[in-house]
Amino acid sequence: MQNLIDLLRKTTSVATDDVAQLTKKNFNDNYGYAGKPVNFTNAFQDMPIKIKWTHEYLSKTLVKQEKIENTNDESAPLYISYADYLNISEPHLYFKTSGLLSAEIKEDYHIPEAFNCWYSNTKLGAPKTNLSWIYAGNAGTGSQIHRDIWWSSAWNYLLKGKKLWLIYPAIYSEAIKKNISEYQINPNLEDWSEVINLPYKPLTCIQNAGDMIFVPGDCYHQVINLEWTLSLTENFINETNYDLVRTYFRNSGNRDNLSKIEMIVRKGFEQLEAQK
Ligand SMILES: O=C(O)CCC(=O)C(=O)O
Incomplete structure (x- = not known):
């Protein structure tokens, strides 16, 4: 039996950065270009949604019935709203929005400059794929091991509670992909030996409310x-x-999607030049 403290002691921590304000240059130079995971523990503590997004507000705003995977029974997804979810206390049900977030919700926050997205901001037509x-979720829920959509990067802002992150250095990705079932951990909050005994160990980090993970x-x-x-x-x-991301689309063999991404990349660089 190995508890959470053992896990944290026996693994390397995700970098933390307590910079008070995160500039795009700081982010790009230290983390973005290097592809280095990091937890920003200070710069985003005051995001207004941390206060504004109460259960009451989200119950009124997230009214869509979302498809919730039931990890106990993969054949039976549930369709429930945020308000419905609040009345359920099951560790195998994790609430996650799908589809584009409403304009009302989007107006509640500003995307930090460091994480501007050429796809979401494209002027080439309304983006069809949701990236937000x-x-x-209750204690014990979570996301199973994965790489993100189109191999794009992500920021994750925690408004309430505590999350444990297991982030595997990119150098392990091919080995993990070949043996993914070994890394599909069914979390046991009392005993983390399964993670501690993995051949390739993740970087670990506890994310607290107000922390932003890259x-x-x-x-x-x-x-x-x-x-x-x-x-x-x-x-x-x-x-x-x-x-x-371009490599992801090249590998996918869909020439149409590849040429759209190529165009978005070209426009992104043109905009960067124009800002100089
Ligand atoms: O917060 C989570 O459960 C997982 C977030 C994540 O890894 C993702 O959206 O790709």
């Missing part, structure tokens, strides 16, 4: 909620990671 999600697109990761949590996450593509 709200998650809410996950590079080439890192497999898993998240386990240690308490009731509420979080907002968005994926982004910009000068720091466009080549990985």
